[in-house]
Amino acid sequence: MFGFIIRRLAVAIPTLLLLIIFSFVLMHAAPGGPFTQEREVPAQVLANLEAKYGLNDPMWKQIADYVWGIVRHFDFGPSFVYPDRTVNQIIAQGFPITLTYGLLSFVLAAVVGVTLGAMAAIRQNTWLDYLAVGISIGAQVLPNFVMAPILVLIFTLTLGWLPGGGWSFQNADYWIMPVIALGTSYMASIARITRSSMLEVLSSNHIRTARAKGLPSRKIIMRHALKPALLPVISYLGPCFVSMITGSVVIDMYFSTGGIGKSFVDSALNRDYAVMMGVTILVGALTILFSLIVDIMYAWIDPKIRY
Amino acid sequence: MNKFLMSTALTMALTLPAAAATVAEGDELAETQEYNFWLLDAIKTTDPQKNTDVEGSDVLRQIFEGLMNEDLQGGMIPGVASDYEMSEDGLTYTFTLRPEAKWSNGEPVTAKDFVYGWQRAVDPATASEYAWFIELMNVVNATEIVNGEAEPNTLGVTAIDDNTLEVKLTQPTAYFIKTLSHPTTFPVLQSVVEEHGDAWTQPGNLVGNGAYTLASHDLGVQITMEKNPEYWDAENVILDKLTGITVNDINVALTRYQSGELDRVDIPAGQYPRLKEESPDEAYSLPYACSYGYLVNMSDKGREELKDPNVRRALALGLDRDIIVEQVLQGGQRPSYNWTHWAMEGFEVPEIEMASMSQEDRTAEAKRLLEEAGFTSDNPLRLTLNYNTSEDHKKIAVVAQQMWKPLGVELTLNNMEWKVHTDRMQNQDFELARYAWCADYNEASTFLDYFRSTGSNYGEFNNAEYDALLDEAVTSENPNEQYTAAEEILAQELPIITIYHYAQVDMIKPYVKGLPLDNVMNSWYGKDMYITQH
Numbered sequence: 001m002f003g004f005i006i007r008r009l010a011v012a013i014p015t016l017l018l019l020i021i022f023s024f025v026l027m028h029a030a031p032g033g034p035f036t037q038e039r040e041v042p043a044q045v046l047a048n049l050e051a052k053y054g055l056n057d058p059m060w061k062q063i064a065d066y067v068w069g070i071v072r073h074f075d076f077g078p079s080f081v082y083p084d085r086t087v088n089q090i091i092a093q094g095f096p097i098t099l100t101y102g103l104l105s106f107v108l109a110a111v112v113g114v115t116l117g118a119m120a121a122i123r124q125n126t127w128l129d130y131l132a133v134g135i136s137i138g139a140q141v142l143p144n145f146v147m148a149p150i151l152v153l154i155f156t157l158t159l160g161w162l163p164g165g166g167w168s169f170q171n172a173d174y175w176i177m178p179v180i181a182l183g184t185s186y187m188a189s190i191a192r193i194t195r196s197s198m199l200e201v202l203s204s205n206h207i208r209t210a211r212a213k214g215l216p217s218r219k220i221i222m223r224h225a226l227k228p229a230l231l232p233v234i235s236y237l238g239p240c241f242v243s244m245i246t247g248s249v250v251i252d253m254y255f256s257t258g259g260i261g262k263s264f265v266d267s268a269l270n271r272d273y274a275v276m277m278g279v280t281i282l283v284g285a286l287t288i289l290f291s292l293i294v295d296i297m298y299a300w301i302d303p304k305i306r307y
Numbered sequence: 308m309n310k311f312l313m314s315t316a317l318t319m320a321l322t323l324p325a326a327a328a329t330v331a332e333g334d335e336l337a338e339t340q341e342y343n344f345w346l347l348d349a350i351k352t353t354d355p356q357k358n359t360d361v362e363g364s365d366v367l368r369q370i371f372e373g374l375m376n377e378d379l380q381g382g383m384i385p386g387v388a389s390d391y392e393m394s395e396d397g398l399t400y401t402f403t404l405r406p407e408a409k410w411s412n413g414e415p416v417t418a419k420d421f422v423y424g425w426q427r428a429v430d431p432a433t434a435s436e437y438a439w440f441i442e443l444m445n446v447v448n449a450t451e452i453v454n455g456e457a458e459p460n461t462l463g464v465t466a467i468d469d470n471t472l473e474v475k476l477t478q479p480t481a482y483f484i485k486t487l488s489h490p491t492t493f494p495v496l497q498s499v500v501e502e503h504g505d506a507w508t509q510p511g512n513l514v515g516n517g518a519y520t521l522a523s524h525d526l527g528v529q530i531t532m533e534k535n536p537e538y539w540d541a542e543n544v545i546l547d548k549l550t551g552i553t554v555n556d557i558n559v560a561l562t563r564y565q566s567g568e569l570d571r572v573d574i575p576a577g578q579y580p581r582l583k584e585e586s587p588d589e590a591y592s593l594p595y596a597c598s599y600g601y602l603v604n605m606s607d608k609g610r611e612e613l614k615d616p617n618v619r620r621a622l623a624l625g626l627d628r629d630i631i632v633e634q635v636l637q638g639g640q641r642p643s644y645n646w647t648h649w650a651m652e653g654f655e656v657p658e659i660e661m662a663s664m665s666q667e668d669r670t671a672e673a674k675r676l677l678e679e680a681g682f683t684s685d686n687p688l689r690l691t692l693n694y695n696t697s698e699d700h701k702k703i704a705v706v707a708q709q710m711w712k713p714l715g716v717e718l719t720l721n722n723m724e725w726k727v728h729t730d731r732m733q734n735q736d737f738e739l740a741r742y743a744w745c746a747d748y749n750e751a752s753t754f755l756d757y758f759r760s761t762g763s764n765y766g767e768f769n770n771a772e773y774d775a776l777l778d779e780a781v782t783s784e785n786p787n788e789q790y791t792a793a794e795e796i797l798a799q800e801l802p803i804i805t806i807y808h809y810a811q812v813d814m815i816k817p818y819v820k821g822l823p824l825d826n827v828m829n830s831w832y833g834k835d836m837y838i839t840q841h
Contacts, residue, residue, distance in 0.1 A: 052432075083354065165554060
């Protein structure tokens with residue numbers, strides 16, 4: 001297992017490098033640049049700007065300088081659109097926000113989703129199952145861009161309990177609606193996956209044998225059913241976790257949280273190459289890291305899986 | 308003119324009253340003096356020489372102060388400069404600065420701080436996207452410095468002493484004074500910029516000379532400013548705190564206005580009539596210095612058919628602008644048949660024949676002109692209109708498509724992302740393109756200069772008579788005569804098919820006082836505002 005982890009980490013470096021090169025080339029191939037505006041920047045001013053940010057260098061040099069800056073100082077460069085901020089500052093401000101509401105949403109989605117799914121499977125075709133399935137379907141058909149305005153309508157405009165948007169680490173009032181809006185559709189998916197997986201496991205031979213042996217239901221479910229039933233859930237949780245903690249554009253835009261999801265979209269639209277690269281690398285690195293963690297968890301849950 | 312005046316500089320000393328918050332009779336001040344305004348997006352920078360955005364300018368006017376400010380009607384009033392003199396030849400301006408003006412760290416604001424700010428704007432090392440603004444002001448050597456042919460210290464701006472600033476221009480410039488409330492011309496403190504580098508604009512580092520100081524700035528969340536006790540007129544400043552709250556969706560912003568989190572927001576398209584009816588004392592439609600239209604590519608890369616002025620005229624005649632502003636936009640915008648916004652100070656909209664015709668007559672004339680050019684419903688003129696992603700642009704484009712169809716014009720709509728749209732316009736890779744232009748200062752030339760042969764002019768309109776009129780306007784006693792004549796040329800040549808003049812359509816809480824409702828530039832100053840009991 002240790003060798004597997006080392007091998008995966010070693011592969012991660014060239015993967016990230018390829019990601020950087022591809023992203024860099026693709027970004028520069030898109031029409032327009034960071035200084036393309038409705039009011040054309042005069043040629044000489046544009047030349048001054050390009051000289052300042054090294055955009056007049058050949059692309060290989062720009063990529064090499066960029067990678068060298070990261071390797072030497074973990075410096076992702078200056079933003080081209082926010083001239084008094086560096087990419088490091090933009091990520092340092094936005095990522096903790098996204099991480100906070102992303103983690104909370106993940107916990108909400110995973111805990112409630114698994115509980116609902118498991119309960120629905122155990123009490124199949126009872127009112128509890130119908131209720132759980134109903135909640136899941138309800139949450140699934142209400143994507144976050146629909147959920148967000150509904151929450152604001154209820155909690156801000158009608159009840160006046162919560163602020164309609166913004167962010168504060170000190171005041172949890174700002175977290176509640178983003179967490180619910182982001183977490184519910186994931187929760188529904190997790191519940192559905194857990195339910196079907198659990199039903200499959202509950203009808204398998206080893207559970208029947210356990211029941212025949214007279215083992216108590218609680219023991220059967222906790223020890224023999226839940227663990228294998230969670231394998232497909234964990235496959236889903238890995239990418240789900242990455243997408244939650246790397247930000248949701250809808251949540252950032254609707255609640256003006258200042259999270260990293262909006263920065264990603266803005267940087268692409270503004271051709272803010274450095275910010276876009278920074279966020280791409282962050283998302284890429286987290287994706288690699290969490291797919292590795294999922295693989296490790298797989299091995300822990302099912303020792304038959306060997307790497 | 309007598310010999311004395313000829314031999315000495317003509318003095319035009321103007322001592323004007325400076326504005327401050329004046330509480331109207333009967334108004335009772337609220338205990339909490341805070342104003343929460345809406346920002347559509349993150350403020351890109353609080354560096355006056357690097358800002359390019361309207362919203363950034365709104366913030367910069369609070370934390371910095373230039374030589375001149377704007378009053379509630381858009382007129383120029385003293386800022387840091389208490390008065391100024393212009394030489395007889397119109398080439399030299401001498402400003403007297405207030406000795407009581409201070410930076411937020413207590414240091415006096417001196418002429419050197421303006422010299423540094425202006426030199427910084429044109430210095431290639433700063434790489435300011437608005438370096439061209441100092442060129443537009445015709446300050447001596449601005450162009451040479453931007454081009455790297457001269458040193459920044461050769462710019463035609465000199466500190467005669469701490470309180471006297473002299474500016475030399477390459478040519479008399481009628482609008483020069485009106486450019487002085489633009490953030491690019493604001494002073495900055497050299498020692499602070501040099502100490503902190505690019506981070507000098509961060510809260511805690513930034514030293515400003517405006518009525519407010521920068522308290523916090525969470526990118527894309529909010530920016531807060533607090534009253535600056537060192538401001539020279541601090542005792543007349545009533546608002547204690549200004550907060551710019553970012554809400555990326557205009558509909559969400561309206562919700563947050565309704566929940567009481569914002570004191571002013573834009574009204575989403577089409578909702579003004581309803582909101583005006585529901586809240587007549589909160590919904591406003593104010594003239595706003597921007598014009599909207601479809602730019603015609605007249606360059607060599609453009610379509611031959613569009614080089615025929617009669618075809619352009621037919622397209623212009625065929626658009627029922629009243630339907631667009633009254634049925635589509637519904638926000639108090641005005642239909643336009645000319646380029647310069649109708650509310651620009653001193654500008655008189657010329658009489659344009661098309662404007663006084665009925666739409667029936669316009670449509671008939673359009674049909675006739677197109678038939679003459681060989682286009683009918685059976686043999687349609689096929690054109691493509693580029694526009695960038697926006698519900699409003701799309702709605703107007705669809706309406707135009709339907710209005711032109713019966714005339715024998717088949718319009719293909721080409722929606723693209725903003726940067727792609729701009730890139731194509733700048734490379735003359737279009738037939739017709741949605742375009743809009745907003746004023747940098749309150750004078751018609753800010754619009755008309757666009758269509759100079761040397762202007763931005765993405766359609767590459769080129770007319771010697773037009774250029775000559777604008778050259779003449781620069782030294783004219785009444786440049787509006789030339790501006791009107793220039794507009795008449797545009798109305799004949801139609802390098803752009805104008806559609807409407809903008810209006811700023813806002814919801815404003817009735818307890819917010821001192822916002823400019825008659826300034827077409829919509830420049831507001833927290834120092835002039837206050838909140839009443841509510």
